[in-house]
Amino acid sequence: MDNDTLDMLRTSLRHVLTEANTVPLAERLAELGWDDVVADDPVTALHTLFTLKGDTVSSADAIGPRLAAALADALGDPQLTTATIGLDSPFGPSALAADGSLIVDAVVFTPPATNPVVVLVDAVHLGVVSGNTLTCTALTTTDGNLAQYRLTGNVPAAQVQCIEGATASIAWNAMVTHGRWLIACELVGIAQHVIASAAQYTGERIQYGKPIGTFQALQHRIASAHVLVVGAARLTEFAGTSGDAWSALVAKTVAGQAAENACTQAQQCYGAIGFTWEHEFHHYLRRTYVLDRLLGDWRSLERQIGNELMTSRQVPKIGML
Amino acid sequence: MTSPVATPTADMFDSPSAYAAALQQFLSTDERAKPYIGYRPHSLEDSASHLTGLQALLFDSGWSRLGWPHSAGGLGGDPRFRAAMFQTLWNMDMPIPEPFTTLEILVPVLLVFAPHLSDALLPGLLRGDDTWAQAFSEPDAGSDLASLRTKMEPDGEGFRLTGQKVWSTFGHLSKRSVLLARSGGPGHKGLTMVLVDLDQPGIEVRPIRAEDGENHFSEIFLDNAWVPADRVIGTLGQGWAIAMYMLQWERGAWGWLQQGRFHQRLQQAVELGTPNPDFAQQLGHAYALSAALRLTTKQTVERLAREEQLGPEVSVDKLLLIDAELATWDAIRAYLGPRFEADDSLQWLRHEYLFSRAAPIYGGSQEIQRTLVAQRVLGMPRD
Numbered sequence: 001m002d003n004d005t006l007d008m009l010r011t012s013l014r015h016v017l018t019e020a021n022t023v024p025l026a027e028r029l030a031e032l033g034w035d036d037v038v039a040d041d042p043v044t045a046l047h048t049l050f051t052l053k054g055d056t057v058s059s060a061d062a063i064g065p066r067l068a069a070a071l072a073d074a075l076g077d078p079q080l081t082t083a084t085i086g087l088d089s090p091f092g093p094s095a096l097a098a099d100g101s102l103i104v105d106a107v108v109f110t111p112p113a114t115n116p117v118v119v120l121v122d123a124v125h126l127g128v129v130s131g132n133t134l135t136c137t138a139l140t141t142t143d144g145n146l147a148q149y150r151l152t153g154n155v156p157a158a159q160v161q162c163i164e165g166a167t168a169s170i171a172w173n174a175m176v177t178h179g180r181w182l183i184a185c186e187l188v189g190i191a192q193h194v195i196a197s198a199a200q201y202t203g204e205r206i207q208y209g210k211p212i213g214t215f216q217a218l219q220h221r222i223a224s225a226h227v228l229v230v231g232a233a234r235l236t237e238f239a240g241t242s243g244d245a246w247s248a249l250v251a252k253t254v255a256g257q258a259a260e261n262a263c264t265q266a267q268q269c270y271g272a273i274g275f276t277w278e279h280e281f282h283h284y285l286r287r288t289y290v291l292d293r294l295l296g297d298w299r300s301l302e303r304q305i306g307n308e309l310m311t312s313r314q315v316p317k318i319g320m321l
Numbered sequence: 322m323t324s325p326v327a328t329p330t331a332d333m334f335d336s337p338s339a340y341a342a343a344l345q346q347f348l349s350t351d352e353r354a355k356p357y358i359g360y361r362p363h364s365l366e367d368s369a370s371h372l373t374g375l376q377a378l379l380f381d382s383g384w385s386r387l388g389w390p391h392s393a394g395g396l397g398g399d400p401r402f403r404a405a406m407f408q409t410l411w412n413m414d415m416p417i418p419e420p421f422t423t424l425e426i427l428v429p430v431l432l433v434f435a436p437h438l439s440d441a442l443l444p445g446l447l448r449g450d451d452t453w454a455q456a457f458s459e460p461d462a463g464s465d466l467a468s469l470r471t472k473m474e475p476d477g478e479g480f481r482l483t484g485q486k487v488w489s490t491f492g493h494l495s496k497r498s499v500l501l502a503r504s505g506g507p508g509h510k511g512l513t514m515v516l517v518d519l520d521q522p523g524i525e526v527r528p529i530r531a532e533d534g535e536n537h538f539s540e541i542f543l544d545n546a547w548v549p550a551d552r553v554i555g556t557l558g559q560g561w562a563i564a565m566y567m568l569q570w571e572r573g574a575w576g577w578l579q580q581g582r583f584h585q586r587l588q589q590a591v592e593l594g595t596p597n598p599d600f601a602q603q604l605g606h607a608y609a610l611s612a613a614l615r616l617t618t619k620q621t622v623e624r625l626a627r628e629e630q631l632g633p634e635v636s637v638d639k640l641l642l643i644d645a646e647l648a649t650w651d652a653i654r655a656y657l658g659p660r661f662e663a664d665d666s667l668q669w670l671r672h673e674y675l676f677s678r679a680a681p682i683y684g685g686s687q688e689i690q691r692t693l694v695a696q697r698v699l700g701m702p703r704d
């Protein structure tokens with residue numbers, strides 16, 4: 001994609017993400033010819049969409065359809081592109097009972113209606129059930145603007161389709177890798193927005209007769225936060241191009257940490273106004289907390305990386321010249 | 322697998338990765354490379370003298386000449402080849418000869434600002450026949466470098482230098498030094514950069530023992546020391562601008578070289594240590610930062626290779642380097658446990674650990690870099 005096309009795409013996407021609209025994001029993207037854009041250059045298109053989604057704290061469900069597409073693609077089952085992927089629920093796992101019935105507890109971003117729902121049962125089992133066999137309850141979360149629903153139910157064996165073995169684990173991991181990359185893009189978008197906004201604010205707010213941004217105490221907070229955001233951005237770009245699980249894992253780790261740290265440092269620069277609903281900041285903070293939890297929060301992922309290094313006794317290098 | 326070649330061939334000149342693979346084969350199979358694999362020095366002086374052999378081997382076989390222009394004694398090619406060589410040396414657990422890091426910083430400067438010196442001096446520098454130091458800081462001019470006071474006064478066909486320099490890396494092991502002196506009035510504009518011979522009356526070089534017990538740097542005392550007019554780098558009064566040009570190499574290419582070290586040392590730590598979930602997060606954190614540094618400096622090296630002029634954003638590379646360096650060594654020390662402090666065979670690792678404490682201090686302190694990023698990259702206001 002050349003730079004002019006990319007600029008036009010950014011402008012259109014920003015409009016779609018920020019306008020008040022009750023039409024689902026997928027339909028508005030379809031009007032833009034989004035499928036062609038993605039088919040032409042998926043990495044740039046998706047990187048741009050999700051970074052902008054972070055930048056604008058848009059509430060649209062962009063991730064759900066992508067997770068379904070990644071899983072359907074990995075399983076070679078086009079029917080699953082309409083599926084809803086049930087992610088880990090904070091209230092308990094999904095499980096297969098001895099009689100073959102499926103106990104579901106999962107979190108989704110859009111009610112599944114009658115679409116198929118796919119949940120992870122264990123490392124080598126996925127369960128597929130129809131959405132109308134489950135109870136869908138809206139969740140009250142840290143981020144009230146980002147809809148999340150809990151799906152629960154106990155589906156009889158006859159209504160459960162099971163995907164087993166390596167096929168199941170390979171497909172689920174491919175979906176997780178894709179999802180981690182997209183969430184990392186979104187977290188980087190949030191972090192970049194917050195850093196730029198805080199830097200600008202400190203140039204406007206006057207105390208002791210000068211902009212508070214002249215104080216090194218604040219300059220150093222924002223500069224150190226920016227450094228981690230740059231590192232996260234480079235990792236995220238690489239994870240998009242390479243598509244491999246390890247670089248997506250590391251990218252989401254650093255992106256989650258960078259976004260949380262950017263919010264912490266920016267909040268101090270905004271002072272009291274940033275603590276109120278008169279300021280946009282709380283939306284970014286809330287979105288960061290909720291996104292970081294998806295597909296592994298940064299602290300858990302750091303532990304996962306460390307355990308992998310210790311047990312494999314191999315330290316991989318990401319990116320060659 | 323192709324059979325090893327003793328010297329870079331034409332098909333590698335477009336591909337740093339093909340070059341790196343061939344170099345790795347050469348180093349794994351050539352007898353002459355053996356004494357340097359897994360080499361653990363007893364002292365910095367031993368290391369400097371031993372690794373001169375490696376530097377000459379790499380030059381004579383052509384491997385270290387790729388990535389440098391012909392006028393410097395090189396074979397052409399862009400800086401990515403040098404970066405690929407550093408990565409290959411780390412992969413082989415071969416220490417990087419210290420002069421290579423000096424070359425990364427000084428040679429690009431000489432090529433641009435003193436081309437009249439490059440033909441005569443740079444090939445010897447690349448091969449390691451000659452070693453150079455850098456003398457910028459003074460006892461009263463550290464972060465505030467522009468306040469330096471070493472005097473430079475005209476005298477016949479050259480200049481006389483009088484003053485005191487400090488923190489000159491490898492100064493006591495070097496024949497010459499690039500030096501910043503005051504040829505004019507106060508402030509940035511009165512500064513000039515020169516290349517001065519250290520082995521002359523009027524110059525005394527005294528090593529300084531650093532935290533790790535090694536003589537990493539020196540003080541240089543100048544009392545009417547001589548520098549001929551043709552050893553001026555750039556023009557009179559251009560010293561500050563050249564020092565700023567130098568920083569893009571010092572802060573950018575240096576970071577790539579160091580990430581190779583961090584990955585290699587983490588590799589050694591996971592080979593030596595006993596898996597323990599208590600240290601998982603600390604190791605994961607160190608690795609994630611080193612990976613972030615790797616990709617950030619990879620982009621910088623690629624920009625340098627395209628001859629882009631880098632700006633204040635290279636301070637981001639330096640700040641990320643500091644975070645990665647401290648986190649990596651803290652994680653290694655924690656993971657290896659009490660034996661890290663006491664095991665004889667780990668002395669070399671302890672020395673590197675102790676030296677890592679300098680990361681937020683040297684080459685422009687962490688505070689200076691953060692101020693630069695805040696003001697010049699993020700546009701926060703200046704006082």
